[in-house]
Amino acid sequence: MGGKGIRIEGLKKRYGEGDTAVHALKGVDMQVAPGEVVGLIGPSGSGKSTLLKCLGAVIDPTAGRMVLGDEVIFDDGWKARDLRALRRDKIGFVFQAPYLIPFLDVTDNVALLPMLAGIPNGEARAKALELLTALDVQHRARAMPSQLSGGEQQRVAIARGLVNRPPVILADEPTAPLDSERAMAVIRILNDMARQFETAIIVVTHDEKIIPTFKRIYHIRDGVTHEEAGEGRGFD
Amino acid sequence: MISLAGRDILHSWGKFVFTGVGLGLLIGVTLSMAGIYRGMVDDAQVMLDNTGADLWVVQQGTQGPYAESSSLYDDVYRSLLNMPGVEYAANVTYLIMQVGHGGHDVSTMVVGIMSGEPGTPGQPRYLVAGRHITRSHYEAVADITSGFQLGERIRIRRNLYTLVGLSKRTVSYNGDPMVFIPIKDAQEAQFLKDNDALIQQRRRNAENPAFNRPGIPGLLAAVNASQSANAYVNAVLVKLKPGTLPEDVAKPMRRWKRLQVYTRTQMESILVDKVIAKSARQIALFLVILAIVSAAIVAFIIYTLTLGKIREIAVLKLIGTKNRTIAGMIMQQSIALGIIGFVVGKITATFWVPIFPKYVLLEPLDSVAGFFAVLVICVLASVVAIRMALKVDPAEAIGG
Ligand SMILES: Nc1ncnc2c1ncn2[C@@H]1O[C@H](COP(=O)(O)OP(=O)(O)OP(=O)(O)O)[C@@H](O)[C@H]1O
Ligand SMILES: [Mg+2]
Numbered sequence: 001m002g003g004k005g006i007r008i009e010g011l012k013k014r015y016g017e018g019d020t021a022v023h024a025l026k027g028v029d030m031q032v033a034p035g036e037v038v039g040l041i042g043p044s045g046s047g048k049s050t051l052l053k054c055l056g057a058v059i060d061p062t063a064g065r066m067v068l069g070d071e072v073i074f075d076d077g078w079k080a081r082d083l084r085a086l087r088r089d090k091i092g093f094v095f096q097a098p099y100l101i102p103f104l105d106v107t108d109n110v111a112l113l114p115m116l117a118g119i120p121n122g123e124a125r126a127k128a129l130e131l132l133t134a135l136d137v138q139h140r141a142r143a144m145p146s147q148l149s150g151g152e153q154q155r156v157a158i159a160r161g162l163v164n165r166p167p168v169i170l171a172d173e174p175t176a177p178l179d180s181e182r183a184m185a186v187i188r189i190l191n192d193m194a195r196q197f198e199t200a201i202i203v204v205t206h207d208e209k210i211i212p213t214f215k216r217i218y219h220i221r222d223g224v225t226h227e228e229a230g231e232g233r234g235f236d
Numbered sequence: 237m238i239s240l241a242g243r244d245i246l247h248s249w250g251k252f253v254f255t256g257v258g259l260g261l262l263i264g265v266t267l268s269m270a271g272i273y274r275g276m277v278d279d280a281q282v283m284l285d286n287t288g289a290d291l292w293v294v295q296q297g298t299q300g301p302y303a304e305s306s307s308l309y310d311d312v313y314r315s316l317l318n319m320p321g322v323e324y325a326a327n328v329t330y331l332i333m334q335v336g337h338g339g340h341d342v343s344t345m346v347v348g349i350m351s352g353e354p355g356t357p358g359q360p361r362y363l364v365a366g367r368h369i370t371r372s373h374y375e376a377v378a379d380i381t382s383g384f385q386l387g388e389r390i391r392i393r394r395n396l397y398t399l400v401g402l403s404k405r406t407v408s409y410n411g412d413p414m415v416f417i418p419i420k421d422a423q424e425a426q427f428l429k430d431n432d433a434l435i436q437q438r439r440r441n442a443e444n445p446a447f448n449r450p451g452i453p454g455l456l457a458a459v460n461a462s463q464s465a466n467a468y469v470n471a472v473l474v475k476l477k478p479g480t481l482p483e484d485v486a487k488p489m490r491r492w493k494r495l496q497v498y499t500r501t502q503m504e505s506i507l508v509d510k511v512i513a514k515s516a517r518q519i520a521l522f523l524v525i526l527a528i529v530s531a532a533i534v535a536f537i538i539y540t541l542t543l544g545k546i547r548e549i550a551v552l553k554l555i556g557t558k559n560r561t562i563a564g565m566i567m568q569q570s571i572a573l574g575i576i577g578f579v580v581g582k583i584t585a586t587f588w589v590p591i592f593p594k595y596v597l598l599e600p601l602d603s604v605a606g607f608f609a610v611l612v613i614c615v616l617a618s619v620v621a622i623r624m625a626l627k628v629d630p631a632e633a634i635g636g
Contacts, residue, residue, distance in 0.1 A: 049634060049635065052634055053631050053634055056554070056631075056634060058554060058629070058630045058631040058634065059631055084553075084556050084557075084558065085556060086556075087554060087555065087556045087630075088555060088556025088557075089556070093551075093554055093555060093633070093634070095551075095633065095634065095635070096635065099547055099548065099551040099633065101240075101548050101551070101552070102247065102548070103240075103243045103244040103246070103247030103248065104238075104240075104243055108238065108243070111238075112238065112555075113555055113556065115237060115238045116237075116238070116556070116557055116558070116561060117556075118237075121237075121238060144247075160555070172634055172635065
């Protein structure tokens with residue numbers, strides 16, 4: 001399912017042209033294996049969001065190479081023809097805020113993606129329920145997002161990111177709004193999911209509470225990454 | 237598949253119903269305006285139908301008797317009776333009058349008709365109560381909307397008339413109820429001078445040496461009599477023998493009798509194109525304004541609703557929703573709003589139409605046209621919101 005995870009080589013991103021150009025990424029190398037959760041940390045303005053956007057296929061990298069699973073998606077230019085479908089099928093997103101669709105109940109928020117991809121509603125909802133159960137929010141399956149606690153919302157958002165079983169999950173500050181207990185719970189879930197579904201997960205974070213949980217951490221500074229062993233505390 | 241639009245509407249149904257009702261009242265007004273126009277045209281047609289005439293004979297060079305005044309000698313109809321193809325001809329006068337009733341005036345159209353069997357030109361056709369006029373003086377039949385009661389005595393000018401019958405759908409093109417009275421009375425009423433004027437006129441005649449000649453007794457009396465009698469009517473209504481073409485009869489009348497003759501089609505176009513044309517343009521302008529206002533309201537509401545969903549739209553795009561799906565969601569909501577509005581509008585229009593003072597005719601075909609106009613307006617109104625939604629950058633969902 002997961003294939004070979006994520007591989008990024010020499011990824012560059014320049015915003016703008018000429019004098020005002022900003023070299024946000026200056027040659028990023030990164031590798032995340034299926035089933036692995038890595039941290040991506042760095043000071044403000046170092047290029048974390050830019051990297052996620054490149055990987056998430058919502059902005060165009062300037063140069064470099066990106067491989068998702070066993071597919072080269074970028075090699076000095078997009079290889080995938082339909083970036084929207086690429087995002088839908090290959091990448092799960094988890095944000096700082098859950099951004100659930102307020103007019104859909106929990107199940108349909110999760111089932112939405114497969115439904116939009118043409119999977120029959122019943123089947124899509126069964127998939128959603130399976131994930132909600134794995135994330136221990138199945139008892140809130142018929143609730144509306146506004147009726148959930150922040151932690152529950154975040155778990156639903158993770159379920160949504162996972163529902164298409166993407167080989168890659170990009171999580172941008174997923175624990176920022178949560179207290180340390182809930183933050184740890186989210187990290188535990190991400191680790192469980194990574195293992196269970198062979199997903200490669202990148203977690204961008206500033207959150208001191210969760211940094212010690214990563215076994216591997218990428219530091220990014222001035223658009224360049226440095227790999228570093230993490231403490232991997234709390235999870236085997 | 238899942239209907240995003242439907243789910244959103246169900247979720248915030250209060251907002252949709254509330255704006256839908258507001259829009260609906262506006263659509264109700266629009267439908268009623270169209271109905272008022274149809275009612276005016278229908279009143280005009282019914283008035284023409286009720287005369288039972290195939291041809292209207294009026295004074296030469298005029299477009300009478302409705303669009304212009306026209307007067308003809310009251311014996312013209314006799315010569316018309318003898319023309320080939322003519323089955324019946326009858327004098328008629330039309331007088332706009334305020335008839336006093338229960339302390340207030342009722343705007344009416346007083347119609348002077350020749351006595352004749354029901355069904356002959358000029359006679360009211362459908363009586364809902366009472367009988368037709370049988371005497372040649374001081375009897376009246378009035379349209380039921382006048383509010384007059386059977387047996388009541390109404391005053392027209394100086395004379396009292398007994399109401400012997402009530403008719404239905406006998407209104408002028410203005411929607412005023414008609415009051416039918418015998419033609420002789422109507423002729424008198426039309427040119428009746430007050431007593432002071434009569435005394436003045438007689439005094440002046442008496443002082444005029446040309447009229448008051450000692451050698452010719454009776455001349456002054458004859459002059460006085462001729463000046464106070466009215467030998468004119470406004471038009472002659474002509475009914476043709478079955479199978480006669482109106483133009484075949486109208487042509488010789490124009491040519492030999494030196495009269496203006498209109499067929500039913502021509503009369504209708506005079507009424508619709510001249511008499512009610514300005515009102516029609518007024519209403520048309522109103523319809524255009526209402527359409528623009530409705531479009532603006534729908535556009536504004538849909539834009540605001542979409543603006544409130546920017547984040548969700550960015551997320552939907554990021555996770556791979558097609559632009560088509562998002563545009564469809566917005567357009568469907570707009571159309572749903574239009575449908576709610578149309579249903580509310582149709583219902584309210586149907587309910588409030590009876591309290592309008594004039595006849596309002598809600599044509600089913602107008603409603604169908606209105607429905608499609610609403611759909612088109614809603615689709616167009618959603619364009620602004622759709623453009624905004626399509627510009628939303630999926631990268632926004634990831635943030636800085
Ligand atoms: N759209 C853009 N146009 C021009 N420059 C940009 C754009 N987006 C980001 N940058 C610049 O690129 C650099 C990296 O920005 P990025 O948003 O990736 O930082 P970050 O690591 O996510 O920071 P933070 O932790 O504050 O979110 C910054 O110098 C920023 O000013
Ligand atoms: Mg950032």
